[in-house]
Amino acid sequence: MKLFKGTNLKIGDLAAFLAAGALIGVLSFQIYGNRNDDPYLYISNGGQYWVYPLEEDREITVPGRIGDTSVKIEGGKAWVIDSPCPDKICVNAWPLEREGDWTACLPNQIFLSLTGGGLEELVDEFSY
Numbered sequence: 085m086k087l088f089k090g091t092n093l094k095i096g097d098l099a100a101f102l103a104a105g106a107l108i109g110v111l112s113f114q115i116y117g118n119r120n121d122d123p124y125l126y127i128s129n130g131g132q133y134w135v136y137p138l139e140e141d142r143e144i145t146v147p148g149r150i151g152d153t154s155v156k157i158e159g160g161k162a163w164v165i166d167s168p169c170p171d172k173i174c175v176n177a178w179p180l181e182r183e184g185d186w187t188a189c190l191p192n193q194i195f196l197s198l199t200g201g202g203l204e205e206l207v208d209e210f211s212y
Contacts, residue, residue, distance in 0.1 A: 123183045123200040125162045127155065130193045138162060138198070148192030155196065167192055 125136045129148050136144065136157060143165070144155045151168030161179040167189045174189035186197035 123198045125155075125157060125180070126195075126197050126199055128195045136162075146194055148189065148194045150192050153189055153192050153194045162196065162198070163187075164189060164194075164196070167194070 123138055125138060127134045127136070127144065127146055129146055134144070134146070136142065138157055138160045141158045142156075144157070146153045146155060148168070153164060153168070153174070154166040156163060156165045161181045163179040164174040164177065164187065167174050169189050169191040171191075174187055174192075174194070177187045178185075180187060180196060180198045183198050183200040186195070188195045
């Protein structure tokens with residue numbers, strides 16, 4: 085039995101399309117929509133690294149190549165508040181607030197990025 089006049093679509097074809105769409109929707113939600121891990125701030129100075137949760141407000145001093153860089157975590161966001169670099173591009177950058185956001189102070193060799201998924205995922209992501 086044809087579903088629409090002038091087409092070769094049958095009821096079995098429609099059922100297959102609906103089942104495939106439902107499967108894609110469920111798998112997409114499982115992979116992308118079920119992320120309830122809070123992001124972490126990853127800080128590196130080339131030789132050492134630190135990991136901080138964004139849920140706790142704090143100020144961090146990170147030793148760099150030309151001096152100390154000050155980083156602030158507040159309200160689920162992180163940003164550089166002071167650095168000894170000459171142009172202060174890192175200080176004027178937007179706050180990091182979403183997973184994947186990053187900033188760097190190149191003269192001081194400091195790198196900040198937000199990553200989620202907990203520490204296990206962080207180690208795998210930055211190890212390779």
